[in-house]
Amino acid sequence: MPLFELPATAYRTRFLFRIVSAIQWPFAVTFLSLRLFGHQSWLVHTLAWVACFPLWIVVTQQYSRWRNERLARQYGAKAVPCIQGRWPGNVDVMLRLAKDFPTGYALQAFTDLLDEYNCDTLNMRILWKDMIISRDDLVMKAVQSTQLLAFERGFESRELMGTFLGRGVFVTDGEEWRQNRALIRPFFNKERISDINIIDEHAEQVLSILLDSSRSNSVIDVQDLFARFTLDSGADFLVGLKTKSLTARRPVAFKARLGAKGAATDDDFGTFAYAFDHIQVVIGLRVRVGMMWPLNELSGDRTLLDAKVITDWIKPVVEEALREKAKKKELGLSETSEERTLLDSFVERTDDEAAVRYGLLNVLMASRDSTAALLSFTTYLLSLHPEVMRRLRQEVVDICGQSGRPSREVLQKMPYLEAVLSEALRLFPPAPMGALWAIEDTFVRCGDRSEVLHIPKGSRFNWITLALHRRKDFWGDDCEDFKPQRWLDPKMAARLAERPSMYIPFIQGPRMCPGRDFAKLEASYLLVRILQKFSRFELVPEALPQGAAPPEHWKHRKGRQASEKCWPSTAFTMFIKGGLWMRVHE
Numbered sequence: 001m002p003l004f005e006l007p008a009t010a011y012r013t014r015f016l017f018r019i020v021s022a023i024q025w026p027f028a029v030t031f032l033s034l035r036l037f038g039h040q041s042w043l044v045h046t047l048a049w050v051a052c053f054p055l056w057i058v059v060t061q062q063y064s065r066w067r068n069e070r071l072a073r074q075y076g077a078k079a080v081p082c083i084q085g086r087w088p089g090n091v092d093v094m095l096r097l098a099k100d101f102p103t104g105y106a107l108q109a110f111t112d113l114l115d116e117y118n119c120d121t122l123n124m125r126i127l128w129k130d131m132i133i134s135r136d137d138l139v140m141k142a143v144q145s146t147q148l149l150a151f152e153r154g155f156e157s158r159e160l161m162g163t164f165l166g167r168g169v170f171v172t173d174g175e176e177w178r179q180n181r182a183l184i185r186p187f188f189n190k191e192r193i194s195d196i197n198i199i200d201e202h203a204e205q206v207l208s209i210l211l212d213s214s215r216s217n218s219v220i221d222v223q224d225l226f227a228r229f230t231l232d233s234g235a236d237f238l239v240g241l242k243t244k245s246l247t248a249r250r251p252v253a254f255k256a257r258l259g260a261k262g263a264a265t266d267d268d269f270g271t272f273a274y275a276f277d278h279i280q281v282v283i284g285l286r287v288r289v290g291m292m293w294p295l296n297e298l299s300g301d302r303t304l305l306d307a308k309v310i311t312d313w314i315k316p317v318v319e320e321a322l323r324e325k326a327k328k329k330e331l332g333l334s335e336t337s338e339e340r341t342l343l344d345s346f347v348e349r350t351d352d353e354a355a356v357r358y359g360l361l362n363v364l365m366a367s368r369d370s371t372a373a374l375l376s377f378t379t380y381l382l383s384l385h386p387e388v389m390r391r392l393r394q395e396v397v398d399i400c401g402q403s404g405r406p407s408r409e410v411l412q413k414m415p416y417l418e419a420v421l422s423e424a425l426r427l428f429p430p431a432p433m434g435a436l437w438a439i440e441d442t443f444v445r446c447g448d449r450s451e452v453l454h455i456p457k458g459s460r461f462n463w464i465t466l467a468l469h470r471r472k473d474f475w476g477d478d479c480e481d482f483k484p485q486r487w488l489d490p491k492m493a494a495r496l497a498e499r500p501s502m503y504i505p506f507i508q509g510p511r512m513c514p515g516r517d518f519a520k521l522e523a524s525y526l527l528v529r530i531l532q533k534f535s536r537f538e539l540v541p542e543a544l545p546q547g548a549a550p551p552e553h554w555k556h557r558k559g560r561q562a563s564e565k566c567w568p569s570t571a572f573t574m575f576i577k578g579g580l581w582m583r584v585h586e
């Protein structure tokens, strides 16, 4: 078995291997030189050993710069601008990012770097490894779509996320990814996702919780509520599993403590939800810290405890499905295709419990957290903009009435609702960044079309959707404001038609989100049902758990950060730190 195919938990062995392979050449060259020239003096020996590693770094860096420049010249391209940090290997930049991510405004550290260097694509080159960040739509389009073949998720991503996502669709490439994707695709066909019944059962529960809360004038964490709703409807839709998290204990206002993302609860479901969130926070930190993350986890894998909680939760369901399959086989029965869930489909392909479990977890993670983020940020923005809330409610009441279940067709004829959701997805894209590794030297045309950039083989390319969606040159001086009406402006529509890559909440190309329509349907449906009943959302920041209020120093920063009333944060997906505590008014 090649070393890079060791299980994800063997990250320390791989890290050691990487260090050994990085130092073997300077070690060998120094050893041979000393032997060859027969020096005996301890001074020469000491100097040679001390100098060999920095010297080696200088030589290899000069070589790589020369090689990249030569290649770029050959293809009429230029190198991606590179950060010149104060410390060797840009260690100061790495420390700045590691410090900023847990305490800063979501991904602002990347935007600040791009602003400082006055460019849209920048090589952070942390520890002499090419790590590119970009808010350039054409560069992103090349990486995600037209030149995708030159990029992969690779073993790096399986090492980062393997204990959580195994070899599921998010972390595989080539034929294995195609097979994973083909298995998921049929579950998003029109007929299946038009079945509002699946969503409605859970939407009714949300409504009844909100009604209770409104009638008792109590404060409720709606982010937590939305995460339960998307888990229950996602599990029902994909697995046929009744997770019933909406009936479990919820965090209590003014008493809740800070969870991994939002607020925490202390029951069985709370333990699972904490693990599901916390594992993403740990992995999110690994991604941002870069290749040195194993140093942070030398004493042990910080995902293992969470992975065990998640496994204990989902394993019995998969084992039951495998037993059912065996039983049916024995009796010579087969299921009709209408009844089949994603779980059945996975089980049909393999008897490997872990493969099925990871397959499900990939889709559950995608479906629960991103749609919950869309719902939470939309509600947050509506609470800040009563004029938008009024207009949206008018549309809801005019088209759907004050009660009753809107059909998919009706939901698609609500232009203002569509505009509100698009604007929320623009300002707070639930998946605010993503990454792929370059497997060959690639040349991509950048935003103003005047230049071609060279992305060196082996580099990690990070697209920052959040920064792209807030670019002044695309969205105007009010790019950070919540203005759903911009989506109804014909000039905006023309601009988007001409440059669709400027707006990519679901990314683009072959890896584009397959759950896009289901997510929009789920969010639209729940919002309409809520707005039929409620006319005002009132933020109650005092109910936030300790440590979740936006820090004072944000007031001195620019843009949304200065006036934000909640703490937008990010792991895999965006979330509001500590939860979104509100009173809802009938």
Ligand code: HEM
Pocket (backbone or CB within 6 Å): 169, 170, 181, 184, 234, 362, 363, 366, 367, 368, 370, 371, 374, 429, 430, 431, 433, 434, 435, 505, 506, 507, 510, 511, 512, 513, 514, 515, 516, 518, 519, 520
């Ligand atoms: C507002 C809600 C959603 C947003 C904004 C969203 C966004 C995205 C984005 C940006 C990606 C690409 C991630 C990457 O490759 O780095 C993605 C992938 C994916 N999404 Fe979604 N998503 C949403 C909802 C859903 C739902 C509801 C499901 C399933 C029920 C789903 C299933 C998936 C899957 C399976 C992938 C992996 C695709 C692949 O790698 O080929 N998503 N999503």
